[in-house]
């Protein structure tokens with residue numbers, strides 16, 4: 159099963175890397191801590207943002223990228239995303 163799609167599902171979509179709602183190819187990235195059996199919650203991420211942002215920490219065997227967000231105050235999808243993320247952080251720190 160491919161996790162790459164030509165267009166994002168625009169319902170509440172904001173790429174967590176660039177913060178935009180641009181209509182371009184996306185990949186579903188599983189969200190850590192959401193797996194239940196064979197199901198896992200995923201975030202839509204622009205494929206090019208993902209590939210361009212990747213960094214390989216070879217000595218630690220980790221591949222990672224930093225997410226950044228637009229500061230546009232009208233960008234409600236990103237705000238919702240950040241609120242969800244804050245909630246998730248609180249749950250982790252308990």
Ligand SMILES: [Zn+2]
Pocket residue numbers: 173174175176177178203204207
């Ligand atoms: Zn993006």
